[in-house]
Amino acid sequence: MLRRSLIVVAAFLAALVVVPFAAAALVHIRVEGKTQTIFGATQPTVVASTPLDALQAAAKAGEFYAHVASSSFGNYVDQVGYYGGAGDAGWVFKVNGVSPPVGADQVQLKDGDTVEWYYATFGANGGPPTLALAKTSARCYAATGQDDTGAKKVPTGLVYHVDGRTIPAPAGHICFAKAHGLVWATAPGAVRSNRLP
Numbered sequence: 001m002l003r004r005s006l007i008v009v010a011a012f013l014a015a016l017v018v019v020p021f022a023a024a025a026l027v028h029i030r031v032e033g034k035t036q037t038i039f040g041a042t043q044p045t046v047v048a049s050t051p052l053d054a055l056q057a058a059a060k061a062g063e064f065y066a067h068v069a070s071s072s073f074g075n076y077v078d079q080v081g082y083y084g085g086a087g088d089a090g091w092v093f094k095v096n097g098v099s100p101p102v103g104a105d106q107v108q109l110k111d112g113d114t115v116e117w118y119y120a121t122f123g124a125n126g127g128p129p130t131l132a133l134a135k136t137s138a139r140c141y142a143a144t145g146q147d148d149t150g151a152k153k154v155p156t157g158l159v160y161h162v163d164g165r166t167i168p169a170p171a172g173h174i175c176f177a178k179a180h181g182l183v184w185a186t187a188p189g190a191v192r193s194n195r196l197p
Helices: 002-018 051-062
Strands: 025-032 037-039 045-048 066-071 074-080 089-095 114-121 130-137 140-146 159-162 165-168 173-175 183-186
Touching: 025 051, 037 051, 045 051, 051 066, 051 074, 051 089, 051 114, 074 089, 074 114, 130 183, 140 183
Parallel strands: 025 114
Antiparallel strands: 025 037, 025 045, 066 074, 089 114, 130 140, 140 173, 159 165, 159 183
């Protein structure tokens, strides 16, 4: 009986080695809806193995609706919050500013990755640029638009929002003389940026 138990335990351990292990990572997450930020304006962290896991962790933390549908092409997110996908519009994701050519359950995340889910309408040139905001010094910021490949360009009409003010920034950067609240950027046809203090 002891020998049989040892064989069963050995077989179980061997099976664990054969099954691929998807390590969880500590990643930043933001979910931008059609009309407003749904979750993570300041890009908080969640523990996730894939972008789909990150969205589900954010949905649980933020108590918002996120639905995953199945098709012959695999799993996909067909609705987040109030809006579902329809026609040329729907929910897509980027990892570190790049739109991977595979499904959200197929990308293995690493510690420190940034995952962004957003509602997009697609045209002849793909989806809209997503704005990324970075702090360049204590009170200075730079915002750029990133296309699906991660290529950066300052979009036309870029403006910053801070303390109830809207400030045009055609060159993409801005500095403040005194302390302020959260800063973020918008531009026509682009997905809102993250927010920074």
